[in-house]
Amino acid sequence: MKTTVVALCVFLSCSIAIGSAVLQCEHKELDIPKEWKDMVDPCVHSMRGQIEEELKAAMQYMAMGAHFSKDTINRPGFAKMFFESASEERQHAIKLISYLLMRGELTSRVSELIKRNLAPKTTSWVTGVEALKDALKLEASVTKKIREVIKVCEDNPTKYNDYHLVDYLTGDFLDEQYHGQRDIAGKVSTLEKLMEKHGALGEFLFDKKLLE
Amino acid sequence: MKAFFTVLSVLLVGVLASEEYCYDDVVRACKTTNKLSTSPINCTAKYGAIDGVEEYLQKYVNHHFIRSFEYLLMSTHYANYEKNRLGFEKLFRGLSDETWHDAIELIQYITKRGGEMNFQTVSNDIISEEQQDANFELYELQSIAKALDIEKKLAVEAHRIHGEATRKNSKFHDPEISSHLEHEFMPKHRDTIRKLAGYTSDLSTLLNGPDSSLSLYLFDEYLQKQ
Ligand SMILES: [Fe+2]
Numbered sequence: 001m002k003t004t005v006v007a008l009c010v011f012l013s014c015s016i017a018i019g020s021a022v023l024q025c026e027h028k029e030l031d032i033p034k035e036w037k038d039m040v041d042p043c044v045h046s047m048r049g050q051i052e053e054e055l056k057a058a059m060q061y062m063a064m065g066a067h068f069s070k071d072t073i074n075r076p077g078f079a080k081m082f083f084e085s086a087s088e089e090r091q092h093a094i095k096l097i098s099y100l101l102m103r104g105e106l107t108s109r110v111s112e113l114i115k116r117n118l119a120p121k122t123t124s125w126v127t128g129v130e131a132l133k134d135a136l137k138l139e140a141s142v143t144k145k146i147r148e149v150i151k152v153c154e155d156n157p158t159k160y161n162d163y164h165l166v167d168y169l170t171g172d173f174l175d176e177q178y179h180g181q182r183d184i185a186g187k188v189s190t191l192e193k194l195m196e197k198h199g200a201l202g203e204f205l206f207d208k209k210l211l212e
Numbered sequence: 213m214k215a216f217f218t219v220l221s222v223l224l225v226g227v228l229a230s231e232e233y234c235y236d237d238v239v240r241a242c243k244t245t246n247k248l249s250t251s252p253i254n255c256t257a258k259y260g261a262i263d264g265v266e267e268y269l270q271k272y273v274n275h276h277f278i279r280s281f282e283y284l285l286m287s288t289h290y291a292n293y294e295k296n297r298l299g300f301e302k303l304f305r306g307l308s309d310e311t312w313h314d315a316i317e318l319i320q321y322i323t324k325r326g327g328e329m330n331f332q333t334v335s336n337d338i339i340s341e342e343q344q345d346a347n348f349e350l351y352e353l354q355s356i357a358k359a360l361d362i363e364k365k366l367a368v369e370a371h372r373i374h375g376e377a378t379r380k381n382s383k384f385h386d387p388e389i390s391s392h393l394e395h396e397f398m399p400k401h402r403d404t405i406r407k408l409a410g411y412t413s414d415l416s417t418l419l420n421g422p423d424s425s426l427s428l429y430l431f432d433e434y435l436q437k438q
Contacts, residue, residue, distance in 0.1 A: 023416060024424040025351045030294055069323035071257035083316055097288050107292045111348045114281045119331040
């Protein structure tokens with residue numbers, strides 16, 4: 001009995017001390033059942049990696065936006081499109097984060113989720129077509145990586161098929177990837193045809209079209 | 213002495229000529245008979261001291277990106293089921309969005325002045341932060357304190373760039389840049405700093421009471437409505 005009282009006093013004394021000077025900033029350890037948390041490590045790991053991939057894509061588009069904004073390049077339509085793509089990619093990262101949070105993940109090691117290695121590799125392009133082709137390749141590589149995440153989450157050494165996540169990635173993310181890729185491929189085609197005989201004029205007109 | 217005057221006059225001619233760089237180049241380019249002009253024409257948007265201030269602005273952009281990602285991590289932490297503080301999540305997400313969009317606007321500004329973006333350049337003090345194993349999973353009051361420090365750093369950095377652009381040295385003096393910073397960036401920072409400082413005042417009195425958990429719950433509800 002005595003020990004309980006002592007323990008209680010020790011426990012209380014911290015809140016009492018807080019009453020005078022020390023603030024109570026931390027809360028107690030929680031005891032929440034873990035049974036509902038059913039994501040397996042390899043799958044969580046690959047999802048965390050994909051968040052960084054999306055942010056890398058965002059920064060790559062950011063570099064394209066910056067390049068086409070230059071006075072000596074002067075392609076405001078391209079710049080606008082690429083800046084928007086950059087923000088979209090960031091939204092994809094945020095969507096993946098939200099999904100993991102919904103499944104009870106990201107309760108630890110959040111600080112390591114994004115590293116400071118996101119600076120874009122390529123920062124200048126000879127033409128608009130060149131940049132669009134790079135964008136198409138970038139999207140294709142992202143698609144491939146999402147497929148790899150799906151594979152890991154469907155079948156891994158733990159033999160745990162994460163139906164819901166796989167469905168989300170397939171139905172939501174891949175859907176957007178394929179539509180996006182088709183759109184860029186169409187743009188490459190139109191622009192390349194425009195430029196066949198009218199290089200400078202073709203790109204000029206196409207750029208203004210992108211501003212509409 | 214004569215040599216000195218010659219040098220001086222050459223310099224003067226140089227200065228005078230530079231005023232009509234673009235026009236002279238265009239005249240030369242249009243005269244070229246073989247149709248393809250080989251030398252580039254100097255008709256850039258650069259004037260004033262953008263060359264002197266450009267690097268500071270580039271760093272400023274990169275610092276915005278770094279902070280934007282850090283705020284995103286702080287927001288993520290508050291959205292997990294154990295923290296479950298949706299108001300704090302919203303607060304940090306808002307800060308992350310703001311720094312992200314400010315970074316884009318700054319890039320657009322640099323290019324508006326004829327400059328270009330360099331994604332590699334970061335200040336040494338911010339590089340050294342990385343070695344100290346940054347932690348973004350903090351308790352409520354700590355996280356707001358951290359955000360307040362970050363915002364102040366960004367605000368003071370804008371002051372420093374402004375200082376560079378107001379040096380009475382033609383390499384740096386550029387009132388357009390200082391005015392842009394004054395009007396586009398400084399008021400936003402002022403408001404964010406004031407808001408966060410107010411939150412720390414509220415929280416430090418609220419957490420000084422008998423039930424900090426209930427206070428935090430209610431404060432979080434308040435943040436959700438902001
Ligand atoms: Fe994406």
